Amino acid sequence: MAYKGHAHKFGTDINTDDIIAAKYLNTTDKKELASHCMEHIDKDFMKKVKPGDIMVGGRNFGCGSSREHAPIAIKAAGISCVIAESFARIFFRNSINTALPIIESKEAAERIRAKDLVLVDTKAGVIKNLTRKESYKIEKYPPFMQKIFSSGGLMESLKRKGKK
Amino acid sequence: MGYTITEKILLKHTKAKEIHPGQFIDAKVDLCLGNDITAPFAIEEFEKLGAKKVFDKKKVVLVPDHFAPAKDMKSANQCKVLAGFAKKYDVKNYFEIGRMGIEHALLPEMGLVLPGDLVIGADSHTCTYGALGAFSSGVGSTDLAAAMVTGECWLKVPESMKFVYYGRLNKWVGGKDLILHTIGDIGVDGARYMAMEFCGETIENLPMDDRLSMCNMAIEAGGKNGIIAPDRITAQYVRAIKNKPRAGLGKIYSSDKDAKYAAVKEYDVRKIKEPVVSCPNLPSNTKPVSKLKNVAVDQVVIGSCTNGRISDMRSAAKVLRGKKVKAGVRLIVIPATQKIYLECVNEGLAKIFVDAGGVFSTPTCGPCLGGHMGILAEGEVAIATTNRNFTGRMGHPNSGVYLSNPAVAAATAVTGKITHPGEVM
Structure with missing residues (x-):
């Protein structure tokens, strides 16, 4: 898969309260959740983001609560892919389970600047920074996770296995 | 090579013959948990899949505790979703207002978690039950949906980090201070993806409530689970629970002497002179x-x-x-x-x-x-x-x-x- 868009850059330890504050968790409406995405850090984020854009964070992205509303809000905000130096584990599994593309790359997280035009090509295993004319290698998911992700998430993968 | 307590519990809950950190497993769960924030998404997914029943009516726990008693109409609707689901699928462990409590205090108190269990919960502080010598870890709503259908959860076997505490605690210093001190030392991602195993003479003498506080905050260091090997304090705690749904004291596991750890941290708690x-x-x-x-x-x-x-x-x-x-x-x-x-x-x-x-x-x-x-x-x-x-x-x-x-x-x-x-x- 390939994802192309402009980068929105965030710092280290971006927690799930930053991504979507708990006070908004009294709904499962994805658009409504998206409307508050990242508002603690950048209240204009939703005005700036365009469909396909890429979110870039530092270390321990998505730490804190187990709320799946976090990857859901990011996805519903139009973000096509999240790149970070490292991810907190529940956020990571929630992203795989809901098929939000998520890529761990220290180099990309450090080198990509806000507004850079970025192309992520998971098949080729590379992130291309079209603004800076750089490229960063990326690892594939372990096969176990890849199976879930490429099914379109955990529930879709269960459907395929006929488990219900 | 020996196993850690976490590896032993995970192994017991899979079909695998052996286990090692980094391995992916489909683990059988003894209990899965959701609340008024996380369960509504899980229930949506459950119904979208067209599932006809939950895998075990006694092994699904639903607790409206976050925005309950309902703080507003939207929260009331979310609580209603839980109550409706519990009724429709005859979920035995649904706790209505007046019988509920904060989930991670309620479940151990009710005897719903026993030593040796494998528990997942759509709440990050599910790691609390490690205090009883169970493997318990926070997951997402989709994981909960899948577990409610299949009784299983996919897991990556974590590496373990050992935290050894020795010495007598100073006055006013307890489990909360130990865990804050530890997180202060290793950082909010210091145990990312790891099992945090707490042990040592200080822990052996630490009351259960303090142990629950410690394991509760394993997630604040990025941990997958916190865990303390069951001992006399665990047995005392479990024995004292009235009307437990299951008899016995659970299954007792402990780490082998030659178990492998990614890191070992030692703390002389006498040096923690005052609360943190x-x-x-x-x-x-x-x-x-x-x-x-x-x-x-x-x-x-x-x-x-x-x-x-x-x-x-x-x-x-x-x-x-x-x-x-x-x-x-x-x-x-x-x-x-x-x-x-x-x-x-x-x-x-x-x-x-x-x-x-x-x-x-x-x-x-x-x-x-x-x-x-x-x-x-x-x-x-x-x-x-x-x-x-x-x-x-x-x-x-x-x-x-x-x-x-x-x-x-x-x-x-x-x-x-x-x-x-x-x-x-």
């Missing part, structure tokens, strides 16, 4: 309480899945007995379950809190996550016995939360500034 406080906006931002003397607070919250248990209530009441909350400060005390609530009433603790000028609330997660029952206004500061102090966690993005043990929080309520409990006793 985490400053805004990260749990790892710790300081000894006396270094924060001049920090004035607007609100004090005593409760949560970390410190809302009876020993926490007693500790706070001991400090507050016969004293008044400082003018201009709000004290909110929230026992974590109905049982603890009643114990507070019967032991006269509720009277102490109310006499002091505090609020004594029905169980709820409420203010811990900025939900309700004590939201902070712009510029306000709170000290809380909760587990997270991220930006805006308890309310306005420009408010701040300090994390402490219950005695420090109570002493702070009396003086209005962050205070060592010894100073007001």
Whole structure:
């Protein structure tokens, strides 16, 4: 898969309260959740983001609560892919389970600047920074996770296995 | 090569013959849990899949505790979704208002988790039950949906980190201080993806409520689970539970002597001279309480899945007995379950809190996550016995939360500034 868009850059330890504050968790409406995405850090984020854009964070992205509303809000905000130096584990599994593309790359997280035009090509295993004319290698998911992700998430993968 | 306690429990719950860190497994779950925030998504997914029944009516637990008693209409709808699902699929462990409690205090109290169990919960503080020698870990709503259907959860076997505590604890220093000290040492991602195994002579003598506080906050260091090998204190705790749904003391596992650890940390707890406080906006931002003397607070919250248990209530009441909350400060005390609530009433603790000028609330997660029952206004500061102090966690993005043990929080309520409990006793 390939994802192309402009980068929105965030710092280290971006927690799930930053991504979507708990006070908004009294709904499962994805658009409504998206409307508050990242508002603690950048209240204009939703005005700036365009469909396909890429979110870039530092270390321990998505730490804190187990709320799946976090990857859901990011996805519903139009973000096509999240790149970070490292991810907190529940956020990571929630992203795989809901098929939000998520890529761990220290180099990309450090080198990509806000507004850079970025192309992520998971098949080729590379992130291309079209603004800076750089490229960063990326690892594939372990096969176990890849199976879930490429099914379109955990529930879709269960459907395929006929488990219900 | 030997196994850690975490590896042993995981192995017991898979078809695999052996196990190693990094391996992916489909694990059988003994219990799966959701709340009024996370379960509605899981229920949507469950129904979308067209599932006809839950895998085991006794092994699904639903607790409306975060925004319950419902804080507004939307929250009421979410609680209604849980109640409706529980009724439709005959989920035995649904806990309605009046019988509920904060999930991570409620489940051990009811005997729903026993040593050796494998528990997943769509709540990050599910790691709490490791205090009983169970493997328990926070997951997402989709994981909960899948587990409700299949009784299984995919897991990556974590590496283990061993935390050894030795020496006698100083006065006013307990489990909360040990875990804050540890997170301060290793950082909020210091145990990312790891099993945090707590052991050593200090832990062997640590009461169960303190152990639950410690394992509860494993996630604040990025841990997958916190775990303490069952011992006489565990057995005592489990034995004392009335009307347990399952007989026995669970399955007892412990780590082999030659088990492999990614790292070993040792702490001489005698060097932790005084209670530890985490400053805004990260749990790892710790300081000894006396270094924060001049920090004035607007609100004090005593409760949560970390410190809302009876020993926490007693500790706070001991400090507050016969004293008044400082003018201009709000004290909110929230026992974590109905049982603890009643114990507070019967032991006269509720009277102490109310006499002091505090609020004594029905169980709820409420203010811990900025939900309700004590939201902070712009510029306000709170000290809380909760587990997270991220930006805006308890309310306005420009408010701040300090994390402490219950005695420090109570002493702070009396003086209005962050205070060592010894100073007001």
